[in-house]
Amino acid sequence: MDRIVGIQSILMTRRLLFLAFLGFALLLTGCSTWAARMFTRSVSRIHEPISSPPSMITQPLLPSADLAVAWVGHATALIQMHDKLVMTDPLFTSTVGIVVKRYIAPGMDPAILPKLDATLISHTHFDHFSYGSLEQLPRGGVLAVPLGALRYTPEFGFRAVYELAPWASVEDSGLTITAVPVQHFSGRYGFDGAWMRDHGYTGYVVQHKDLTVFFAGDTGYHPEYFKEIGRRFTIDLAVIPIGPGGSWEVGSRIHVHPRGALMIFQDVGADYMLPVHHKTLFYGFEEDPAQSIITLRALASELGLSDRIVDLDVGEQRIIIPSSRPVVTP
Helix, strand or coil: CHHHHHHHHHHHHHHHHHHHHHHHHHHHHCCCCHHHHHHHHHHHCCCCCCECCCCCCCCCCCCCEEEEEEEEECCEEEEEECCEEEEECCCCCCEECCCEECCECCCCCHHHCCCCCEEECCECCCCCCCHHHHCCCCCCCEEEEECCCHHHCCCCCCCEEEEECCCCEEEECCEEEEEECCECCCCCCCHHHHHCCCCCECEEEEEECCEEEEECCCCECCCCHHHHHHHHCCCCEEEEECCCCCCCCCECCCCECHHHHHHHHHHHCCCEEEEECCCCCCCCCCCCCCHHHHHHHHHHHHHCCHHHECCCCCCCEEEEEECCCCCCCC
16 A cells, blocks of 8 residues: 555656646746646646546447447547447547646546457647557557657557558558548657658548548648548548637637538538547637537537537447348347
8 A cells, every 4th residue: 555655656746847847848938828728727637536427338349330439538439330440549548748637537448348450540649649548458450650650659569550641541451541631730749849740640531341431630621631531532420620629710720620620521521520629638728628519519500510410428429320230139
């Protein structure tokens, strides 16, 4: 017991030292933007409990589904394509980079996963490329990372690791994974972002049999990228970030807000859209972490798109296309 208490004390000391260092750096740079707000909120929430998710995913592979999706939180989605399971940007840790604390715990215990056929990493930022989360996953499948991210990828023990440039594809065990261009930025430690402005981030299109899913990763709106994705693929489901930021504007160069997310949805021509990248973390934009989804619902209703939005809460799962196979019951 003393040893556990000692370890917890060491971890807390490291966290406080890191926060002090970050605060000092922000003061030196005169930063008063979202980073300063994120820092201030993170310090104030150090001792606050993390809320339990509204629901918990208990059956990752549904026998009654050809296409199903579950939202674990943040940008983490579990996608079932027939008998295949694909996960996007796994985040199961309670904090991101020691600093940013979750509001809501993950909506699934990764220990229940029977397998993962593919794990997709959109870019190297801590909240999307979480080493501690990847270590909790089944690693008998493949890991896909964007061009430039392989140097940041430890040896986790995945059966194969693919580093993909935009429009490059790989076929593995019945899945075709294609990296597609998005508009973001990369780097992991601040200083390395200077030479990773034009690579190290990606979206993905995953195909299996008659199904196609698009994962946008983290992105701003681009007037041509997403239209081209729509021209090349017939997409059943698009997994698109809607935050940070819940304004009625399109968003920034690197992050879409809900209106920009719906523009991407329309550009790629998907049948359905799962909104992600909201409600889980605070990044210094909206005081209410639910503002992004509130704005999205209003805009989707205004545009007549509500019935095509897969509006899941953390820990919820939905069948998009029911199975055409007979379900055998005991």
